Amino acid sequence: MINIFNSLLVMILALNLLALGSRSILSVIRIIALQGILLGILPLVLNEGLSIPQLIASLTAISIKGVVIPMVMIHAMKNIRIKREVEPTIGFVPSSILGAVITGSVFLLTNQITAGNGNYVNMIIPAAITTILVGFILLVTRYKAISQVMGYLVLENGIYIFSLLLIEAIPLIVEMGMLLDLFVSIFIITIITNHINNAFSSLDTRRLTTLKE
Amino acid sequence: MVYFQVIIPIALALIALVVQSNRIRPWLVPIAGVFHFCLTLWLLFDPEQCYVNSWLILDPVGKIILFNVSLLYLICSFYAAGYLQYRQERQNKIFVACLAAFIGIFSMVCWSHNLGVMWISIEGTTLITAPLIYFNKSKKSIEATWKYLIVGSVGIALALLGTFFLAYSSLVGGADASMDFYYLLENGATLNKSWLQAAFILLLIGYGTKMGLAPMHTWKPDAYGEAPGIVGALLSGGVTSGAFLAITRIWQICNVAGETEFTSKILMGIGLFSMLTASIFMMNQRDFKRMLAYSSVEHMGILILGLSVGTTALFATFFHVIASTLTKGMLFLSSGNIHRAYASKNTRQVTGAIRRLPISGTLFLIGFLAITGTPPFAPFVSEFMILTNAFTAGHLVAGSLYILFMLIVFMGMGITVVKVVYGEAPEDAMDTPYHEGIMTTMPLVLFLLMILILGIAIPTPLTQLINEAVSFMEKPF
Numbered sequence: 001m002i003n004i005f006n007s008l009l010v011m012i013l014a015l016n017l018l019a020l021g022s023r024s025i026l027s028v029i030r031i032i033a034l035q036g037i038l039l040g041i042l043p044l045v046l047n048e049g050l051s052i053p054q055l056i057a058s059l060t061a062i063s064i065k066g067v068v069i070p071m072v073m074i075h076a077m078k079n080i081r082i083k084r085e086v087e088p089t090i091g092f093v094p095s096s097i098l099g100a101v102i103t104g105s106v107f108l109l110t111n112q113i114t115a116g117n118g119n120y121v122n123m124i125i126p127a128a129i130t131t132i133l134v135g136f137i138l139l140v141t142r143y144k145a146i147s148q149v150m151g152y153l154v155l156e157n158g159i160y161i162f163s164l165l166l167i168e169a170i171p172l173i174v175e176m177g178m179l180l181d182l183f184v185s186i187f188i189i190t191i192i193t194n195h196i197n198n199a200f201s202s203l204d205t206r207r208l209t210t211l212k213e
Numbered sequence: 214m215v216y217f218q219v220i221i222p223i224a225l226a227l228i229a230l231v232v233q234s235n236r237i238r239p240w241l242v243p244i245a246g247v248f249h250f251c252l253t254l255w256l257l258f259d260p261e262q263c264y265v266n267s268w269l270i271l272d273p274v275g276k277i278i279l280f281n282v283s284l285l286y287l288i289c290s291f292y293a294a295g296y297l298q299y300r301q302e303r304q305n306k307i308f309v310a311c312l313a314a315f316i317g318i319f320s321m322v323c324w325s326h327n328l329g330v331m332w333i334s335i336e337g338t339t340l341i342t343a344p345l346i347y348f349n350k351s352k353k354s355i356e357a358t359w360k361y362l363i364v365g366s367v368g369i370a371l372a373l374l375g376t377f378f379l380a381y382s383s384l385v386g387g388a389d390a391s392m393d394f395y396y397l398l399e400n401g402a403t404l405n406k407s408w409l410q411a412a413f414i415l416l417l418i419g420y421g422t423k424m425g426l427a428p429m430h431t432w433k434p435d436a437y438g439e440a441p442g443i444v445g446a447l448l449s450g451g452v453t454s455g456a457f458l459a460i461t462r463i464w465q466i467c468n469v470a471g472e473t474e475f476t477s478k479i480l481m482g483i484g485l486f487s488m489l490t491a492s493i494f495m496m497n498q499r500d501f502k503r504m505l506a507y508s509s510v511e512h513m514g515i516l517i518l519g520l521s522v523g524t525t526a527l528f529a530t531f532f533h534v535i536a537s538t539l540t541k542g543m544l545f546l547s548s549g550n551i552h553r554a555y556a557s558k559n560t561r562q563v564t565g566a567i568r569r570l571p572i573s574g575t576l577f578l579i580g581f582l583a584i585t586g587t588p589p590f591a592p593f594v595s596e597f598m599i600l601t602n603a604f605t606a607g608h609l610v611a612g613s614l615y616i617l618f619m620l621i622v623f624m625g626m627g628i629t630v631v632k633v634v635y636g637e638a639p640e641d642a643m644d645t646p647y648h649e650g651i652m653t654t655m656p657l658v659l660f661l662l663m664i665l666i667l668g669i670a671i672p673t674p675l676t677q678l679i680n681e682a683v684s685f686m687e688k689p690f
Binding site: 132139145148152155156159162163165166168169170171173174177178180181184185188189192195196199200205208209210211 | 327329330332333336337339340343344347350352353355356357358359360362363366367370373374377378380381384389390391392434435438439
């Protein structure tokens with residue numbers, strides 16, 4: 001099981017880099033959807049025996065992160081006629097390289113954190129921190145409102161990876177509440193994105209600069 | 214009891230979505246306010262109701278925050294009903310629904326003793342208030358809502374990570390991984406120090422973003438500036454108090470874990486930095502609503518500074534939560550009236566408010582005097598107590614900086630307020646349709662009465678409530 005678990009984590013990390021290097025917004029949405037599905041599978045391979053609450057939590061996570069949120073975003077994309085390119089501040093190749101460098105250095109640095117519960121920790125903590133940092137890069141280096149939302153999603157995914165360490169401490173209700181909050185926030189953000197597009201005829205957040213000192 | 218506090222407002226919010234009349238619908242907000250306040254009073258006098266299960270406990274600190282926000286909401290809710298009558302040109306369905314649901318979700322913040330549930334409810338208050346900022350549907354309000362959502366969501370995501378770190382520190386320390394507040398307090402001594410410190414920093418950044426501490430305050434002037442005055446009052450008194458409650462929780466855990474020195478230094482730094490930032494940006498501020506936002510940043514800084522001084526300043530800090538909330542309510546509501554009458558919030562257009570709106574103009578001026586610490590109002594008492602407590606605890610530099618920043622704020626804010634209140638009102642502002650009615654001025658007068666009474670003498674039940682909270686913070690068991 002550990003092997004499957006670790007290979008899933010490696011795939012998630014590879015998807016991070018793909019998301020950083022993708023040119024089209026639609027493919028970034030798909031990459032993050034796939035990442036969400038893989039994340040939902042992770043807790044299932046972590047435990048030998050499956051419990052019902054665990055199964056419910058995983059299925060909900062898969063359907064919200066992997067299906068519902070991507071669908072909401074693709075739907076929003078259809079309403080908004082924009083150039084479907086990401087338009088980053090730093091180019092695709094440099095940001096992918098930056099992502100790779102971050103992944104490498106986080107894994108090197110966290111090597112020193114000794115494990116509390118066996119082999120899992122060795123991978124979970126650095127994978128979580130890397131994904132969070134990649135989320136930040138996406139959030140900071142993209143101009144389009146909808147791409148920034150995707151950065152936020154990757155950030156949330158990173159936090160979700162960390163929560164695997166605490167699988168017994170997080171009750172089902174709390175986990176559901178977190179997913180609900182995530183869904184509602186994405187839903188509201190997409191509505192606002194739509195209004196940004198209507199009001200400014202663009203999704204470029206560089207136009208949101210009226211309010212300043 | 215908690216279920217009623219949550220369910221009644223949410224049920225009223227659902228009713229608001231069904232009611233068709235734009236005139237009748239706003240009255241659902243005062244109904245929610247009255248119900249909620251009555252239930253809160255009942256809870257204060259009947260301690261047996263305050264325990265539901267290990268997740269939902271209303272402890273003394275939660276009581277203060279719940280009482281504080283419930284009172285603010287009660288008064289604001291009547292203002293909301295009056296205000297929305299002036300804004301009949303706008304569909305208020307979403308606005309009323311969100312306003313009613315807000316107090317329900319907020320009650321969960323005060324009740325939750327599981328830090329995960331607490332996080333969910335604080336995130337909930339963020340989401341439910343976003344449509345409120347967007348009420349005017351102008352370009353500027355879209356921008357403000359966007360910043361509020363993105364900055365707020367990222368901040369609160371870090372708070373979630375901090376909550377996980379905290380649970381993990383318990384696991385590394387040898388106990389069970391748990392997000393239960395009492396469990397973490399009981400096992401405080403065993404928590405792993407480095408994970409706890411990391412958790413503290415993440416939680417402070419996360420909930421500090423919600424509170425609007427500098428340098429995470431960037432959403433605040435935009436959101437408060439563009440939202441209707443009533444929303445400003447609820448955000449600056451309600452949402453921020455909830456985030457402050459969350460920070461007191463982690464402070465308590467760090468205290469039990471013996472990390473007081475570490476947390477004090479950071480809190481003091483960030484508190485003073487917030488006051489500094491506020492005092493700089495308040496100078497030459499032409500937009501009086503943004504000025505109030507910076508004033509809110511300043512007062513959040515004061516609260517955090519009070520917390521950093523330690524147990525001796527806790528009484529003053531909790532009192533300041535109430536004093537500043539009520540004063541802010543008065544300031545935001547009166548600024549809302551002035552904004553409505555002049556259709557501008559820039560001091561180039563807004564002058565002579567005291568002639569155009571005698572009541573709101575006067576109360577805006579008094580609110581300014583009160584919030585900057587002029588006797589005999591309540592903030593004077595709390596601000597002065599925090600200062601003396603800081604000096605007696607030996608924080609001479611921090612205390613002196615505190616006086617300095619308060620002085621700069623007084624001057625900076627004073628210039629803007631004097632411009633708004635005195636002088637000749639421009640011709641075109643005299644014929645705008647807004648006129649002061651009882652619904653939009655009585656709430657202000659009530660706020661004034663309360664801060665005046667609290668400034669002269671703190672009623673015994675309130676002293677008792679705050680004392681209970683202080684001893685709970687010192688020794689939870």
